Amino acid sequence: MRAMKTPTLFAAVTGVAAVPAAADAAELTVSVEIPRLSVAEYHRPYVALWIERPDETAAVKTLAVWYDTKLAKGEGATWLKDMRQWWRKAGRSMTLPADGVSGPTKAPGKHQAVFTAAQLSGLAPGQYNLAIEAAREVGGREVVRVPFSWPPKAGARPASAKGASELGAISVSTKP
Amino acid sequence: MSIAIRTAIAAVIALAVAPAAQAHRSWLAPSATVLSGSEPWVTVDGAVSNTLFYPDHVAMRLDGLTAIGPDGAPVQIQNGSTGKYRSTFDLQLKTPGTYKIANASSGMMASYKLGGETKRWRGQEADLATAIPKDATEVQVSRNSRRVETFVTSGAPSTGALKITGKGLELEPITHPNDLVASEKARFKLLMDGKPAPDVEVEVVLGATRYRSKAPEFKVKTGADGVFEVQWPEPGLYWVEASVRGKDAAGVASNAGYAATFEVLPD
Numbered sequence: 001m002r003a004m005k006t007p008t009l010f011a012a013v014t015g016v017a018a019v020p021a022a023a024d025a026a027e028l029t030v031s032v033e034i035p036r037l038s039v040a041e042y043h044r045p046y047v048a049l050w051i052e053r054p055d056e057t058a059a060v061k062t063l064a065v066w067y068d069t070k071l072a073k074g075e076g077a078t079w080l081k082d083m084r085q086w087w088r089k090a091g092r093s094m095t096l097p098a099d100g101v102s103g104p105t106k107a108p109g110k111h112q113a114v115f116t117a118a119q120l121s122g123l124a125p126g127q128y129n130l131a132i133e134a135a136r137e138v139g140g141r142e143v144v145r146v147p148f149s150w151p152p153k154a155g156a157r158p159a160s161a162k163g164a165s166e167l168g169a170i171s172v173s174t175k176p
Numbered sequence: 177m178s179i180a181i182r183t184a185i186a187a188v189i190a191l192a193v194a195p196a197a198q199a200h201r202s203w204l205a206p207s208a209t210v211l212s213g214s215e216p217w218v219t220v221d222g223a224v225s226n227t228l229f230y231p232d233h234v235a236m237r238l239d240g241l242t243a244i245g246p247d248g249a250p251v252q253i254q255n256g257s258t259g260k261y262r263s264t265f266d267l268q269l270k271t272p273g274t275y276k277i278a279n280a281s282s283g284m285m286a287s288y289k290l291g292g293e294t295k296r297w298r299g300q301e302a303d304l305a306t307a308i309p310k311d312a313t314e315v316q317v318s319r320n321s322r323r324v325e326t327f328v329t330s331g332a333p334s335t336g337a338l339k340i341t342g343k344g345l346e347l348e349p350i351t352h353p354n355d356l357v358a359s360e361k362a363r364f365k366l367l368m369d370g371k372p373a374p375d376v377e378v379e380v381v382l383g384a385t386r387y388r389s390k391a392p393e394f395k396v397k398t399g400a401d402g403v404f405e406v407q408w409p410e411p412g413l414y415w416v417e418a419s420v421r422g423k424d425a426a427g428v429a430s431n432a433g434y435a436a437t438f439e440v441l442p443d
Binding site: 073074075076077078079080081084085087088091092093 | 331357
């Protein structure tokens with residue numbers, strides 16, 4: 001039964017890795033729907049997720065940027081500026097790719113992104129917006145905002161919003 | 177003829193000639209102003225025409241063209257060519273930051289009478305004294321300067337390229353020229369020979385006018401500190417122009433123009 005050993009070992013390792021995070025297990029979960037579009041030429045959208053103050057003035061923290069990270073010579077970065085609001089508020093001052101932030105584009109469907117308290121360290125207690133912007137090659141651009149408060153309170157209800165063109169249902173939930 | 181009389185006549189002539197200078201608009205139109213990725217390129221058109229930004233009159237001459245990089249040093253312009261209606265050139269933004277592309281020209285103009293015939297001369301100030309014959313009469317001299325600019329940024333906007341030269345009419349950004357969105361007001365300072373240019377009318381014109389009966393076009397005025405404020409009616413590529421006529425410190429008539437192209441993005 002040699003083959004069984006590998007998964008067991010893997011589970012054990014991840015179990016150990018999870019221990020330090022248990023000190024602050026608070027989480028922010030963002031559910032993102034990328035709509036299936038019936039268009040002649042479809043490319044997966046570039047998507048940026050960031051946290052901003054309710055007055056939308058400045059980005060507090062960029063959580064994730066999904067773009068063509070695999071293109072040669074970092075050419076995928078050429079279109080990062082098409083996520084205009086994120087680019088102006090945060091992206092243009094960042095160095096990408098960035099560990100734990102950049103990732104490949106996602107296919108149409110529902111995706112869940114979970115951010116740990118460690119990833120949100122330094123976020124002062126208060127009311128925020130989770131902003132998500134999608135920009136698609138030979139397509140449009142859309143920004144959706146969903147409010148949340150941090151740190152999470154027990155029993156806090158998820159909040160959601162819906163995009164009209166480039167984004168589907170977006171929901172944000174937190175747990176302490 | 178005394179210097180005083182020469183300059184007095186020059187001032188009168190400069191005023192009389194003024195409206196003709198308004199006839200056409202000089203412009204630089206970049207393919208993009210906000211860029212990401214490593215070492216991106218922009219391509220720029222330059223022309224003189226009435227409708228913005230359609231080249232249908234005269235190509236801009238590229239002689240006085242310079243590009244300044246984020247560190248304040250000149251950057252090589254590439255693939256320059258001049259066609260019938262427009263000039264075009266490329267610029268690679270090898271280091272992140274803001275680049276200023278400027279086409280500046282300056283010189284002296286003189287007209288005088290010699291043996292009953294009117295002669296004209298155009299050249300640099302250093303040659304003026306020897307260019308006009310001693311027995312010339314009705315000598316009129318004016319100093320002319322013209323500057324056409326645009327700005328492009330790779331990554332985060334920077335200010336190293338925005339320094340003014342202190343010569344002619346120039347714009348000193350208060351709001352960064354590559355950080356313009358339709359929902360926010362922008363402020364700029366107009367300077368004449370490095371000093372604030374108060375009470376100057378600034379024309380703001382939106383491009384892409386071919387497909388509408390009337391384009392947003394309006395005027396704002398600089399305050400005592402040379403500052404003017406623009407509320408963009410909508411996103412688009414805008415042309416901003418101002419000119420100042422008067423006499424310089426030495427009493428010579430001067431005619432200075434400034435024009436810039438700004439891209440205003442949607443939110």
